[in-house]
Amino acid sequence: MASPAKRVTSRNSSTGKRAAILRAATRVFARNGYFNSKVADIARAADVADGTVYLYFKSKEEILHSIFHQNMAEAIAAARKLIKEVSDPREKLRRIASLHLQRLGADRDLAVVFQVELRGSTKFMEAFSAAGFAEYLGLLHDTFEEGQRAGVFRKDLNATIGAKILFGALDEMATNWIISHRNYKLEPMADVVMDVFLNGVSDGTPASGVQPAGGMPAK
Amino acid sequence: MASPAKRVTSRNSSTGKRAAILRAATRVFARNGYFNSKVADIARAADVADGTVYLYFKSKEEILHSIFHQNMAEAIAAARKLIKEVSDPREKLRRIASLHLQRLGADRDLAVVFQVELRGSTKFMEAFSAAGFAEYLGLLHDTFEEGQRAGVFRKDLNATIGAKILFGALDEMATNWIISHRNYKLEPMADVVMDVFLNGVSDGTPASGVQPAGGMPAK
DNA sequence: TTCCTTACTGAGTGACGATTCATTCATTCC
DNA sequence: GGAATGAATGAATCGTCACTCAGTAAGGAA
Numbered sequence: 001m002a003s004p005a006k007r008v009t010s011r012n013s014s015t016g017k018r019a020a021i022l023r024a025a026t027r028v029f030a031r032n033g034y035f036n037s038k039v040a041d042i043a044r045a046a047d048v049a050d051g052t053v054y055l056y057f058k059s060k061e062e063i064l065h066s067i068f069h070q071n072m073a074e075a076i077a078a079a080r081k082l083i084k085e086v087s088d089p090r091e092k093l094r095r096i097a098s099l100h101l102q103r104l105g106a107d108r109d110l111a112v113v114f115q116v117e118l119r120g121s122t123k124f125m126e127a128f129s130a131a132g133f134a135e136y137l138g139l140l141h142d143t144f145e146e147g148q149r150a151g152v153f154r155k156d157l158n159a160t161i162g163a164k165i166l167f168g169a170l171d172e173m174a175t176n177w178i179i180s181h182r183n184y185k186l187e188p189m190a191d192v193v194m195d196v197f198l199n200g201v202s203d204g205t206p207a208s209g210v211q212p213a214g215g216m217p218a219k
Numbered sequence: 220m221a222s223p224a225k226r227v228t229s230r231n232s233s234t235g236k237r238a239a240i241l242r243a244a245t246r247v248f249a250r251n252g253y254f255n256s257k258v259a260d261i262a263r264a265a266d267v268a269d270g271t272v273y274l275y276f277k278s279k280e281e282i283l284h285s286i287f288h289q290n291m292a293e294a295i296a297a298a299r300k301l302i303k304e305v306s307d308p309r310e311k312l313r314r315i316a317s318l319h320l321q322r323l324g325a326d327r328d329l330a331v332v333f334q335v336e337l338r339g340s341t342k343f344m345e346a347f348s349a350a351g352f353a354e355y356l357g358l359l360h361d362t363f364e365e366g367q368r369a370g371v372f373r374k375d376l377n378a379t380i381g382a383k384i385l386f387g388a389l390d391e392m393a394t395n396w397i398i399s400h401r402n403y404k405l406e407p408m409a410d411v412v413m414d415v416f417l418n419g420v421s422d423g424t425p426a427s428g429v430q431p432a433g434g435m436p437a438k
Numbered sequence: 439t440t441c442c443t444t445a446c447t448g449a450g451t452g453a454c455g456a457t458t459c460a461t462t463c464a465t466t467c468c
Numbered sequence: 469g470g471a472a473t474g475a476a477t478g479a480a481t482c483g484t485c486a487c488t489c490a491g492t493a494a495g496g497a498a
Contacts, residue, residue, distance in 0.1 A: 017445090033340035035254040039486060049447040054487065112341060120339025121252035122331060122397070129398050161411055164395055165388040172387025173380075178341070179348050192380055200419025236475090257455060268477040273457070 018056045021046045022070070025063045030112035034064060034120060064124070067113055072132030075103055079139060089147030090198055096140065097170055097190040104174045105186030115175045137163050144201075153201045162201055169193045237275045240265045241289070244282045249331035253283060253339060283343070286332055291351030294322055298358060308366030309417055315359065316389055316409040323393045324405030334394045356382050363420075373422045381420055388412045 024046035028037045039060050043050045057063045079099055083092040104111040118128055140163035147153040153162070173189045243265035247256045258279050262269045276282045298318055302311040323330040337347055359382035366372040372381070392408045 030341075033342060036340070036342075038484090043448095050449095050486090051447055051488075052445085055446075060486070116338060116341050116344060119335060119394075121255070122249075122335050123252060123255075125335060125394075125398055157411070157415065161408070162415070164391050165412060165415055168388040168391025168394075169384040170387070171391060172383050175344075175387075176383055179344055189380070192376070193384055196376065196381070196384055196416075196419040198419075200415040200417075258457080259455075262478095269456090270458075270478065271476055274475070279456070 017046075017048060017052065021048065021053055021056055022063070022067055026067055026107075026113055027109045029064065029067075029117050030109035034117045064113075064117070065127070067110075068118060068128055069131060071103075071110065071114070072136070075099070076132060076135055076139065078103075079136075083143065089143055089150055089152055092143045093140070093147075093166065093198070094190070094194045096143070097166070097194050098187060100170050101173060101190045102187040105177070108178070111174060111186075112178055115171070115178055137167060140166055148203075151203055154203045157201060166193075166197050169197065236265075236267060236271065240267065240272055240275055241282065241286055245286055245326075245332055246328050248283065248286075248336050249328035253336045283332075283336070284346070286329075287337060287347055288350060290322075290329065290333070291355070294318070295351060295354055295358065297322075298355075302362065308362055308369055308371055311362045312359070312366075312385065312417070313409070313413050315362070316385070316413050317406060319389050320392060320409045321406040324396070327397070330393060330405075331397055334390070334397055356386060359385055367422075370422055372420045376420060385412075385416050388416065 021042065025037075025042045028041045028045050032041070037060075039053055040050050042060075042063070043053050046053075053063075057066065079096050082095045082099060086092055086095065104114065118124055141159050144153060144162045144166075145159040148155050148157075148159060170190070170193055173193060174186065177184070177186045177189075240261065244256075244261045247260045247264050250256075251260070256279075258272055259269050261279075261282070262272050265272075272282075276285065298315050301314045301318060305311055305314065323333060337343055360378050363372060363381045363385075364378040367374050367376075367378060389409065389412055392412060393405065396403070396405045396408075
């Protein structure tokens with residue numbers, strides 16, 4: 001009676017229910033906020049009983065954690081894969097930025113959870129920070145440093161700060177996209193941000209085979 | 220019996236109590252998060268009875284609102300005043316950025332409330348966005364546009380996006396400063412951010428009586 | 439058919455915490 | 469002095485949920 005399309009054997013429906021609860025929770029958290037969401041709401045949205053939620057998750061908080069971990073792991077893996085295909089650090093950063101906004105832009109509910117709900121308490125922030133978030137910033141950091149070694153980016157800028165500036169700019173694009181209820185595409189903003197950023201951090205010395213980023217070379 | 224040191228006349232203690240509650244709430248919210256903070260905690264921290272809180276605020280939520288409004292109004296007024304003293308749009312932005320991080324860096328509890336607690340629900344975010352936040356972004360926007368008209372900033376960048384990029388970068392500096400428990404000064408980060416940002420958005424055409432920002436003119 | 443296991447159910451519980459309001463008491467005014 | 473005022477108090481209320489657990493159902497084995 002539960003879900004109409006059910007072909008898995010009841011044995012391993014396990015996976016299906018778990019995923020359904022996560023999907024439902026993402027939607028519910030996004031709409032009401034984590035603290036205003038009742039576990040009963042999530043259960044109803046996932047079309048399971050209240051108690052079932054606790055067969056898959058230890059607590060309401062663990063649901064939020066799981067949403068974060070799962071998506072973060074996917075995102076980082078995808079980013080790692082994507083930048084292996086190119087060698088120019090600028091292109092690497094462009095791809096990461098694009099992926100970042102593409103993933104959030106593709107699922108508004110998920111974006112809300114990431115941009116809003118996950119930031120709602122220092123306790124969460126620190127826990128998440130320790131987890132995948134730091135790893136993501138680290139990825140930006142390492143790529144930036146790589147660019148500095150390659151002579152593409154200015155060396156007088158701390159790579160950690162460079163990474164934060166880029167992340168902050170992207171993050172704000174995402175947050176603003178959520179708040180503004182207009183209907184524009186998020187992903188293309190990555191290009192604009194990267195244009196300004198790369199322009200801002202490029203090593204001016206015209207050696208290194210660097211063609212002036214996007215801006216105006218001689219005009 | 221309540222507070223040992225009580226010298227204000229009961230008449231105008233009004234102002235004092237209200238301010239005390241706001242200060243206490245900022246501390247409590249910063250330490251426990253808004254949703255985990257009990258009104259009783261705030262009352263105890265402010266050295267008043269639970270009920271007294273409701274003589275000054277309609278609800279717990281109104282306390283959070285008040286913290287935001289009051290500080291935002293102060294910040295915007297200060298920023299407006301500060302940029303009237305100079306005419307170069309780049310210098311104006313530098314001052315706003317500096318003020319931004321200086322204010323947050325001066326009061327960690329306030330910073331936590333602004334960077335973390337206020338972001339914790341779309342409901343809040345939208346309410347706040349409508350209030351002072353949009354005005355602040357508008358200030359950045361207008362100043363940026365002014366710079367474009369003056370030929371200091373590239374014209375091929377939407378001013379709204381320029382404002383968001385700058386805000387996002389500063390915002391991330393603040394958030395990271397909170398999460399990282401190291402003890403560095405926040406305000407100086409404004410210079411670094413501004414350096415990258417101005418470099419990234421400067422209009423390359425060396426006309427307009429603009430001496431090339433910090434970067435490298437012909438080198 | 440009966441028994442067992444596994445997945446699920448949802449009514450109930452216990453704790454919690456925002457808000458209220460009857461009461462106290464210092465101050466002011468006549 | 470003594471009435472009136474209103475700021476301040478804090479115990480009591482009352483709704484709200486996160487979580488539990490006794491029970492149901494369905495499949496499979498014997």
